[in-house]
Amino acid sequence: MPTHEFDVIVVGAGGAGLTAALYASKGGAKVGVVSKLYPTRSHTGTAQGGIGAALGNLEEDRWEWHAFDTVKGGDYLADQDAVRVLAQEAVSAIIELEHMGLPFDRNPDGTISQRRFGGHTNNETKKPVRRACHAADRTGHMILQTLYQQCIKNQIRFFDEFHVVDQLLSADGRAAGVVAVQIGTGELHTFHSKAVIWATGGWGRVWATTSNAHSLTGDGPAIILRRGLPLEDMEFFQFHPTGLYKLGILITEGVRGEGGVLINGRGERFMERYAPTIKDLASRDVISRAIYMEIMAGRGVNGKPYVNLDVTPETVNRYLAEAGETRRIDAAYIHQKLPDIMDFCQVYARVDPVKEPIPVAPTAHYGMGGIPTNVDAEVLATPDGQIVPGLYAAGEVACVSVHGANRLGTNSLTDLIVFGRIAGRKAAEYAAGADLPALPADPGGEVSRELERIRTSNGKVRPAQIRAKMQDVMMARVGVFRTAEGIQTAIDALHEMQEDFRTNLTIDDRGHKFNTDLLEAWELGALLDVAEVTAVSALARQESRGAHSRDDFPKRDDEHWLVHTFARRRDDGTLALDHSRKVDLSLGHMPKERVY
Amino acid sequence: MQVLFRIRRFDPDKDAKPYWQEFTLDNVDPTDRVLELLHRVKWEQDGTLALRRSCAHGVCGSDAMLINGKNRLACKTLVKDLADSTDRAKIEVAPIMGLPVIRDLIVDMEPFFDQYRAVMPYLINDEPLPEDGRERRQSPEDRAIFDDTTKCILCACCTTSCPSFWADGNYVGPAAIVQAHRFIFDSRDTAAEARLDILAAPDGVWRCRTIYNCTPACPRDIQVTKAIGEVKLAIQRGRKHVRPKVKPHGPEGEG
Numbered sequence: 001m002p003t004h005e006f007d008v009i010v011v012g013a014g015g016a017g018l019t020a021a022l023y024a025s026k027g028g029a030k031v032g033v034v035s036k037l038y039p040t041r042s043h044t045g046t047a048q049g050g051i052g053a054a055l056g057n058l059e060e061d062r063w064e065w066h067a068f069d070t071v072k073g074g075d076y077l078a079d080q081d082a083v084r085v086l087a088q089e090a091v092s093a094i095i096e097l098e099h100m101g102l103p104f105d106r107n108p109d110g111t112i113s114q115r116r117f118g119g120h121t122n123n124e125t126k127k128p129v130r131r132a133c134h135a136a137d138r139t140g141h142m143i144l145q146t147l148y149q150q151c152i153k154n155q156i157r158f159f160d161e162f163h164v165v166d167q168l169l170s171a172d173g174r175a176a177g178v179v180a181v182q183i184g185t186g187e188l189h190t191f192h193s194k195a196v197i198w199a200t201g202g203w204g205r206v207w208a209t210t211s212n213a214h215s216l217t218g219d220g221p222a223i224i225l226r227r228g229l230p231l232e233d234m235e236f237f238q239f240h241p242t243g244l245y246k247l248g249i250l251i252t253e254g255v256r257g258e259g260g261v262l263i264n265g266r267g268e269r270f271m272e273r274y275a276p277t278i279k280d281l282a283s284r285d286v287i288s289r290a291i292y293m294e295i296m297a298g299r300g301v302n303g304k305p306y307v308n309l310d311v312t313p314e315t316v317n318r319y320l321a322e323a324g325e326t327r328r329i330d331a332a333y334i335h336q337k338l339p340d341i342m343d344f345c346q347v348y349a350r351v352d353p354v355k356e357p358i359p360v361a362p363t364a365h366y367g368m369g370g371i372p373t374n375v376d377a378e379v380l381a382t383p384d385g386q387i388v389p390g391l392y393a394a395g396e397v398a399c400v401s402v403h404g405a406n407r408l409g410t411n412s413l414t415d416l417i418v419f420g421r422i423a424g425r426k427a428a429e430y431a432a433g434a435d436l437p438a439l440p441a442d443p444g445g446e447v448s449r450e451l452e453r454i455r456t457s458n459g460k461v462r463p464a465q466i467r468a469k470m471q472d473v474m475m476a477r478v479g480v481f482r483t484a485e486g487i488q489t490a491i492d493a494l495h496e497m498q499e500d501f502r503t504n505l506t507i508d509d510r511g512h513k514f515n516t517d518l519l520e521a522w523e524l525g526a527l528l529d530v531a532e533v534t535a536v537s538a539l540a541r542q543e544s545r546g547a548h549s550r551d552d553f554p555k556r557d558d559e560h561w562l563v564h565t566f567a568r569r570r571d572d573g574t575l576a577l578d579h580s581r582k583v584d585l586s587l588g589h590m591p592k593e594r595v596y
Numbered sequence: 597m598q599v600l601f602r603i604r605r606f607d608p609d610k611d612a613k614p615y616w617q618e619f620t621l622d623n624v625d626p627t628d629r630v631l632e633l634l635h636r637v638k639w640e641q642d643g644t645l646a647l648r649r650s651c652a653h654g655v656c657g658s659d660a661m662l663i664n665g666k667n668r669l670a671c672k673t674l675v676k677d678l679a680d681s682t683d684r685a686k687i688e689v690a691p692i693m694g695l696p697v698i699r700d701l702i703v704d705m706e707p708f709f710d711q712y713r714a715v716m717p718y719l720i721n722d723e724p725l726p727e728d729g730r731e732r733r734q735s736p737e738d739r740a741i742f743d744d745t746t747k748c749i750l751c752a753c754c755t756t757s758c759p760s761f762w763a764d765g766n767y768v769g770p771a772a773i774v775q776a777h778r779f780i781f782d783s784r785d786t787a788a789e790a791r792l793d794i795l796a797a798p799d800g801v802w803r804c805r806t807i808y809n810c811t812p813a814c815p816r817d818i819q820v821t822k823a824i825g826e827v828k829l830a831i832q833r834g835r836k837h838v839r840p841k842v843k844p845h846g847p848e849g850e851g
Contacts, residue, residue: 101719110733
């Protein structure tokens with residue numbers, strides 16, 4: 001088995017991975033980036049509306065306000081020590097991106113342009129504040145491109161289309177590298193390193209309707225779980241309120257930031273009832289629930305399960321005038337600020353948003369939970385904060401936790417850059433003082449046997465059949481609204497699917513080169529594990545908080561549940577939950593009722 | 597509706613040469629993407645079909661293919677765009693041309709990324725940063741002149757539709773020129789001359805014969821031929837004497 005030696009291995013080449021790679025390299029480490037995709041295919045590139053930081057370019061803003069909004073948006077589950085780091089370091093992180101060449105939109109004075117986004121407010125007036133720095137509606141694309149460009153400039157070593165399938169730990173419990181399949185040949189490679197940074201993104205493909213790429217299959221969390229390590233707060237998965245109806249393609253919150261409003265089948269701007277102060281710019285969990293409640297009350301559009309997102313200049317200007325604002329918009333402005341949204345709507349829905357409303361419904365979007373880390377991006381082995389030496393995680397795959405129970409728009413990109421930078425620096429520092437740990441015996445053995453089992457499997461069920469079943473049951477039972485009975489139904493069904501996956505699977509492709517049949521089946525195994533942890537964590541949490549909404553426990557319960565969930569696989573295969581880790585409240589924001 | 601779906605297949609371990617395989621797909625929704633048809637084949641009928649894809653909505657650039665004779669993204673092409681009538685469509689899918697086929701619809705992207713890397717596709721500016729620790733200033737007008745070329749997703753639709761590139765794979769190709777344009781006309785960058793020198797070499801922009809295949813092939817609607825023309829002009833007149841024209845926003849501005 002070919003073996004490669006590095007100081008630091010980064011798994012994943014999206015925003016967090018590329019940032020981590022750059023800073024680890026600048027910190028003097030020999031860095032290798034291993035990704036199942038070409039870096040520019042990573043899902044960071046689909047982020048649209050903006051990256052949040054209190055630059056204050058257009059009006060007064062402060063990092064403290066950004067921090068409070070993040071805590072409130074997260075329904076008080078975010079760790080406030082981590083939120084402080086996010087909000088404070090966001091400013092310098094974004095200035096650095098500009099220095100790297102990111103083509104932000106500009107204000108007339110040449111500074112970075114900012115716009116409104118859900119849940120971001122002036123804490124004194126309670127009104128929306130312009131905090132989202134953007135490059136049209138392709139901010140993520142420009143971040144991904146800029147970071148990749150800098151990696152090329154800094155001659156970072158990439159292993160593109162190498163699919164990581166296992167984490168290596170030394171006998172004394174340190175990170176020792178990873179195992180990856182070279183997709184083009186089917187050959188397994190060992191990446192032997194002092195430090196490993198996980199940055200594989202999310203797992204939206206657990207659900208039937210999602211904004212997430214096909215590649216977002218939860219490989220990172222599944223591998224960490226299989227190595228006996230915990231996952232944190234997996235019950236919290238965000239449904240973005242405005243996915244394009246039926247397809248789930250993301251329609252950025254920036255549409256509402258520019259003045260767009262949500263309208264039900266009766267022509268009402270229903271968010272006025274749910275969030276009287278900031279209405280359509282309330283946080284995502286609140287709006288997703290509101291949309292479903294409108295639909296369930298028979299107020300969807302034309303009796304169908306969607307509502308309208310109206311950004312026609314006529315409607316926007318009417319509401320701007322009603323709100324006493326002097327600003328007005330026209331079609332050219334919408335085209336300038338939201339060109340990709342115009343394109344998606346035209347191509348996929350045959351709708352011209354400057355003339356007619358966009359049909360939207362909630363879409364599975366973002367995992368607040370993930371691999372637990374501390375504020376230094378070090379992976380936690382236990383709820384009381386012991387770390388796995390040499391192991392780091394950043395971005396969506398990590399749970400630090402800055403997003404708590406519900407992430408604010410723009411904070412995912414901020415998270416990637418802020419904690420990617422920390423992970424890169426810390427891993428380089430660690431590697432400088434560490435020796436190369438001994439590899440475990442037979443490093444690729446276990447995963448190689450599993451891949452061989454799948455490659456030669458000869459049962460009756462195709463991976464796509466199991467995957468569709470999983471996605472449907474998770475959508476219906478572990479989606480926006482949940483009950484104990486529904487979640488238990490999902491868990492029982494998932495266990496049957498896992499059994500089918502182990503004993504009754506079949507695939508067609510028996511080859512080695514670009515065997516995506518095999519790798520998709522392996523990804524399904526990861527998805528099933530992640531879905532199971534999500535459902536089991538959701539069943540235990542008997543309260544409603546942020547994105548986790550229980551019909552049978554409709555209230556938030558700070559007395560019992562101001563704690564994080566840690567889920568771990570026992571040796572007997574069952575999942576063990578631990579709720580002993582308390583939420584960090586060091587900024588002093590004590591839980592209070594959450595109104596928008 | 598019903599789709600007669602023909603896919604160009606090739607497995608180097610089994611096949612002496614590429615061949616067409618036919619599938620008939622029933623109950624196709626006219627708004628289905630071609631990518632969904634490929635998934636139906638792969639997930640329901642023949643798991644050995646090999647293709648790349650990820651985001652499925654035209655942003656990541658993974659699934660560039662030759663679809664009914666034109667380079668397009670499979671995830672951004674709807675069946676009804678290719679249909680002969682409301683109930684039938686004939687769709688042919690083959691790998692993009694000019695890059696070595698590895699398997700089925702998958703080509704070797706390394707030569708393409710080598711050409712991209714050759715034009716120094718990163719901001720170069722060694723001048724001191726602003727003393728206040730803030731962003732470099734750039735006017736909205738200076739930002740606008742390279743806006744179009746920042747949209748590139750490196751899908752290779754343009755380069756692999758170019759007859760000059762088919763004829764000579766050493767030609768740097770439209771995508772790399774687009775990427776160079778993005779920095780050449782960025783007011784913050786200081787290395788335009790070095791990039792223009794690279795592109796003035798024999799395998800650079802002068803291999804472009806203005807055939808114009810690249811512009812309609814671009815799934816991001818980048819005015820590729822226009823960008824190449826501006827780079828040619830910058831080589832002839834000097835960067836300082838060329839200022840790209842900005843098209844107005846909105847449908848009236850689309851060429």
